[in-house]
Amino acid sequence: MAVSEQRTQSEVGPLLRGWRERRHLSQVDLANQAAVSSRHLSFVETGRAKPSRAMVLRLAEHLEVPMRDRNALLLAAGYAPVYEQKPLADPMMEPVRDAIKQVLSGHDPYPALVVDGEWNLVDTNRSFELFTEGAAPELLEPPVNALRLVLHPKGMAPRIINLGVWRAKLLGRLSRRAAADPRLRPLYEELLEYPCHQEEPELDVPGLGDICIPLQLRRGEHQLSFFGTLATFGTPRDITVAELIIESFFPADEATAEAVRGMSRP
Structure with a gap:
């Protein structure tokens, strides 16, 4: 041999x-x-x-x-790779880009975003501005990393009421991904150093009546509460498409729904 x-x-x-x-x-x-x-x-x-x-x-x-x-x-094993990775700007990716646009625009007036395998923003809808308000300009320079934007002390973090819970949730998810994807390890170590003055639960133990973890966000006089859903493309054959994640946020209560609808009116 x-x-x-x-x-x-x-x-x-x-x-x-x-x-x-x-x-x-x-x-x-x-x-x-x-x-x-x-x-x-x-x-x-x-x-x-x-x-x-x-x-x-x-x-x-x-x-x-x-x-x-x-x-x-x-x-x-000594064989050639079989899965390609075409950039999203490739002409063959036009149906994917169109699908993303339809999903994002259709979700207005509630925030939605698309991230790649490293949690960099690929696209957002207009309502995503609810999340980026007040963020430092350097955090919004492409490529914008969604996790950095959420947890950075100059990003969304000061406006997140339940930051400790969400930080633990996001870092836990990133840690599991980083164990299999070394590209994510530097990002995990960076985010781990960000300050947080709230308790970060080690275990996710739901309270009575809890159905999901809401994202509780301050915006002016309003306290907004959202829950998120994740979607991916079915049966992908390309690495870029396989790693895309669409996250859509829905109002967790009627007060948030009414407040967001009011913000979207001319």
Whole structure:
């Protein structure tokens, strides 16, 4: 066996094992799901067997590995990547851009935004200005990072009434993503240093009657309360499209709904 082949086999095995452990699956569980023998899977993870291109993709599918990381698995196994990453400005992306515009504009008068895999703003609707009011100009210079905008002391943070809860929620989500995507580690470490003078709960324990965590925001004399929904594109075949997240905010009470509708009137 050639040295280069030994190297790629030893690289892809630990990567697959890492993803399996991250998903809290045993070798037997994954083997049953992917319809392969647990013995063969063990050989793949230890580098004693070289997985085929189809096997790498099958295991990655059952492990719900993101497309960017599936390409990394293929490279580690000695195969060419299969997923492209076209910029959103590419002419072939026009249907995606049109869909984003329709979703965002259709959500007015309530705020909505689209972020990429690093939480950089891709687009927003007009009502997103409710969130950016009073933010320092440098935080609004492209590329605008949505998490930095929310948690920075010169961003939204001073206006967020329940900052401790939202900070814990966002940092927890980012920490889990950063464990699999090293690109996000510097951002996580930066945000971790931002000040917060509220308690940050380690566990999300709902109170009586709670159905979701609202974003409670001061705006002038109003106290606005929103809950958010996340949407992604179904069956993507491109990394850029797969990593896009559309977050739409809805009023959590009638007072917020009325206040926002009033702000949107001429």
